[in-house]
Amino acid sequence: MKLLVVGSGGREHAIAKKLKNDPKVSMVFCAPGNPGMQTDGIERVAIQESDHQGLISFCQKEAIDWTFVGPEAPLAAGIVDDFEAAGLKAFGPKKAAAKIEGSKDFAKQIMLKNQIPTAKHQTFTEFEAAKAYVIAQGAPIVIKADGLAAGKGVVVAETTGQAIAALSEMLEDNKFGDSGARVVVEEFLAGEEFSLLAFVRNEKVYPMVISQDHKRAYDGDVGPNTGGMGAYSPVPQIPEEMVAQAVTEILEPAALGMIKNGTPFTGILYAGLIATKEGAKVIEFNARFGDPETQVVLPRLTSSLADIITALLQDEEPVLTWSDEATFGVVVAAEGYPGTYEKGMVLPKIANSEVAVYYAGVAEEKNQLVANGGRIFLVEAQGETLSEARQKVYHTLAAADLPKMFYRKDIGAKALK
Ligand code: AMP
Ligand code: GLY
Numbered sequence: 397m398k399l400l401v402v403g404s405g406g407r408e409h410a411i412a413k414k415l416k417n418d419p420k421v422s423m424v425f426c427a428p429g430n431p432g433m434q435t436d437g438i439e440r441v442a443i444q445e446s447d448h449q450g451l452i453s454f455c456q457k458e459a460i461d462w463t464f465v466g467p468e469a470p471l472a473a474g475i476v477d478d479f480e481a482a483g484l485k486a487f488g489p490k491k492a493a494a495k496i497e498g499s500k501d502f503a504k505q506i507m508l509k510n511q512i513p514t515a516k517h518q519t520f521t522e523f524e525a526a527k528a529y530v531i532a533q534g535a536p537i538v539i540k541a542d543g544l545a546a547g548k549g550v551v552v553a554e555t556t557g558q559a560i561a562a563l564s565e566m567l568e569d570n571k572f573g574d575s576g577a578r579v580v581v582e583e584f585l586a587g588e589e590f591s592l593l594a595f596v597r598n599e600k601v602y603p604m605v606i607s608q609d610h611k612r613a614y615d616g617d618v619g620p621n622t623g624g625m626g627a628y629s630p631v632p633q634i635p636e637e638m639v640a641q642a643v644t645e646i647l648e649p650a651a652l653g654m655i656k657n658g659t660p661f662t663g664i665l666y667a668g669l670i671a672t673k674e675g676a677k678v679i680e681f682n683a684r685f686g687d688p689e690t691q692v693v694l695p696r697l698t699s700s701l702a703d704i705i706t707a708l709l710q711d712e713e714p715v716l717t718w719s720d721e722a723t724f725g726v727v728v729a730a731e732g733y734p735g736t737y738e739k740g741m742v743l744p745k746i747a748n749s750e751v752a753v754y755y756a757g758v759a760e761e762k763n764q765l766v767a768n769g770g771r772i773f774l775v776e777a778q779g780e781t782l783s784e785a786r787q788k789v790y791h792t793l794a795a796a797d798l799p800k801m802f803y804r805k806d807i808g809a810k811a812l813k
Contacts, residue, residue: 397702400455401426401438402445402475403466406727406754406774407687411464411701412438413754414694418702425458427451432755432765432773445470448478455484462487462709468684471663472498487705489663489683493654496661497683500542500580507678510653512646514678515583523567529581530559541566542578550621552584585670585677588810590631591689592639592676594647595716596665597708599655601647605696605718606631606639607689608811613734615806622734623771626726626807627688628782629696633811634671642669642676650681662708691754691776692723724785725776726793728803730757733770737800741767744796750788751777772801782811 397420401412408426413436416424426433429440443450445467455463463479465471465488474491488494495502507514519542520526530537530553539562541549549572553559559581565571566579591609595602607629613619646667654661666682666689685693694701696719704714730737743765746753754776757769775792779785786808793803 397421397461397706398423398458399425399702400441400451400458400460400463401429401466402451402463402470404428404430404445404756405466405687406756406771407685407690408466409433409436409438409754409756410691410694411466411685412436413752414697414701415464418700420700421702425454425460427454430755430758431760432753432758435753435755445475446473448473448475451475452479452482452484455479456482461485462705464488464705465663466684468494468497468682471683476663485709487663487709489661490659492659493661493663494683495659496650496654496665496681498543500540500680501578503681504580506650506653506657509656510649512649512653512678513675515585517580517582520563520579520581521567521577523563526563526567526579526581527560530556530563533581533583535559536584538582538584539563539566540580540582541572542580543572543574552621582679585672585679587670587672588631588633589679590634590669590671591627591686592642592647592667592669593686593689593693594643594665595704595708595714596647596651597662597711598660599648599651601643601651601665602704602714602716603639603643603647604693604716605629606634607686607692609686609689610804610807613729615804620734622729624686624688624727625729625804626774627686627692628722628724628785628808628811629689629692630722630782631811632782638671638676642667646676646678687756688725688727688774691774692725695723695752695776695778696721719778721778721780722782722785723776723778724782724789724808725754725774726789726803726807727771727774728793728798728801729771730767730769731800731802737770739766739768741799741801743767743773744798746775746792746796748792751775751792767801782808786812
């Protein structure tokens, strides 16, 4: 098989590597990919993810069997619709279904109509009305830009003052452009967060093992929200019954709800959940794999990812089996991320066979990998226990030279308490 992965981050590196390690797969291309992926034999293709026609021509020329779309932006722009119109197979939701991530308001409507447990909310376009609602509800309260904002359009406000400032930035100052022209104001849910992802084909839902991301930039869950600073799997403090309940009360009704809505979903459905005292509740849906969740979930998959996607594309039953091992991953980011940061720092060569490195914001200069983005790379390890996997990762990072870079030192701390 010859396959194409669309995207350029650590998530796409993990997807492409998993596909590449399958004996049935002769070649994996990644467009546009990143130079770090070459360490795993993944071929880069210099076509941007927004260039649907360029990607279609490439697939036709190379006789690609199917394409896996990693990030949300091309999905929201209708890449799967365009591929299908050209007679090509692409795995991911169509434009109308990708809206479950692209519009928080749309996602809330699907949840309300299908009795899916989620935080109470209201949507606003007018600053004064939103402000009055925040004052009436009190803090803590959560303010979310309606559209895509790379995980950064969410403010968990501890005071009504902070909430009103966030509303003003989004609705009055246009900080997120059109993405923030509508704002969802949401009840704060207390509890631990976890990510439950599933392969979905219309009404069929095939859940993966759960993981836990760390969204805040700094140790102790403080600082700004990021795309995610580290993850691990399993998450022992989340009871199995809660996960089973989340599958039947959240993922399955969401898949059915999307069909009823006339926007059937095929692809990876990602539920961001909070384990509240009343059970799991949704804080977001994504229409794709998570980053960095993928880098710890896919290494636990013991059946073939290529077979799973092939089966789903042919409307057949996929086979999913998982290892009992624990996986653990820590993101190395540029100092200043998620704000402004420097680029060009030379990356250390990590030649430790106990860990895997998944590259994201990197470029190549004089045959060396250098930093070229906020989240630069992730170091992942497996172990019989979480603490074993964690030790391998932190031991590797402690020995690495990381100029003007930082990483969280407390990934997984909640699981080890
Ligand atoms: P989101 O982009 O919706 O995942 O939000 C980013 C982060 O904000 C989440 O990972 C949570 O840590 C936090 N968050 C979002 N919504 C809520 C909520 N309703 N209650 C508590 N925390 C939330
Ligand atoms: N790690 C969070 C996300 O991918 O949305």
